[in-house]
Amino acid sequence: MSNQDCEPLPEGLTAEKAAELSTMFKALGDPVRLRLLSMIASRPGGEVCVCELTPAFDLSQPTISHHLKLLRQAGLVGSERRGTWVYYRLRPETTARMAAALSCVNDRHAVTA
Amino acid sequence: MSNQDCEPLPEGLTAEKAAELSTMFKALGDPVRLRLLSMIASRPGGEVCVCELTPAFDLSQPTISHHLKLLRQAGLVGSERRGTWVYYRLRPETTARMAAALSCVNDRHAVTA
DNA sequence: AGCCAGTATTGACGTATGTCGAACCAGGAC
DNA sequence: GTCCTGGTTCGACATACGTCAATACTGGCT
Numbered sequence: 001m002s003n004q005d006c007e008p009l010p011e012g013l014t015a016e017k018a019a020e021l022s023t024m025f026k027a028l029g030d031p032v033r034l035r036l037l038s039m040i041a042s043r044p045g046g047e048v049c050v051c052e053l054t055p056a057f058d059l060s061q062p063t064i065s066h067h068l069k070l071l072r073q074a075g076l077v078g079s080e081r082r083g084t085w086v087y088y089r090l091r092p093e094t095t096a097r098m099a100a101a102l103s104c105v106n107d108r109h110a111v112t113a
Numbered sequence: 114m115s116n117q118d119c120e121p122l123p124e125g126l127t128a129e130k131a132a133e134l135s136t137m138f139k140a141l142g143d144p145v146r147l148r149l150l151s152m153i154a155s156r157p158g159g160e161v162c163v164c165e166l167t168p169a170f171d172l173s174q175p176t177i178s179h180h181l182k183l184l185r186q187a188g189l190v191g192s193e194r195r196g197t198w199v200y201y202r203l204r205p206e207t208t209a210r211m212a213a214a215l216s217c218v219n220d221r222h223a224v225t226a
Numbered sequence: 227a228g229c230c231a232g233t234a235t236t237g238a239c240g241t242a243t244g245t246c247g248a249a250c251c252a253g254g255a256c
Numbered sequence: 257g258t259c260c261t262g263g264t265t266c267g268a269c270a271t272a273c274g275t276c277a278a279t280a281c282t283g284g285c286t
Contacts, residue, residue, distance in 0.1 A: 012151030026142025031131040038125030102212040
């Protein structure tokens, strides 16, 4: 993505855009959720069953479920039930938006080179 | 950055890396801090005086100072005092690291196309 | 020195967040 | 139908977070 995606922004992000973006960043502001997203994304098939995610942590299963819910509400992942199991999948549009926002910041700083 | 920057990660980020990265994401998980970073970055000169940042918000001066401190502790900005005023500057290495992490997530998903 | 403007720190407050156990829901197997 | 397994939701708890007013610090000016 080029810095053409950046808005004019004479004084930075609008309050509305900042509020929207900050919810996505907040969702990744927890080590457990960051690892969850990483584990989900690192599957080439793009889908991971909750039963594979839970045992990777020293946390109760409800806690993992809660973190997955937050990731879903932030638009970072989607979930689908198939039979007994629930599968989570990455939403690449959202991570792409976050990466684009960060690139804007760096482009504007003009130290990208 | 290409997906060569991604680690082998058979099962996602390590707990240590996740903890380190999550503090950066958490720092941007607040709309005020996101706007602050955006305002700092959008200065071509790369420096903004605190006295220019504070009046842009309906918040007390100590609150803005607190948010700037968090941004600094997360490695996202640096500060320098010159005379009476304190100037904040972007640390592009940190935002670049965050963008790289997000790109890894998308690359691994193989839906980047 | 003494004062003043710009920042940072402190202490307190209410709210949000992460975690758990317990209870609840969904589907498959019997 | 009754179980059992995999997940979510509920309620409670301790901690962390965002905010403020008050205070302290810093450096220039007179």
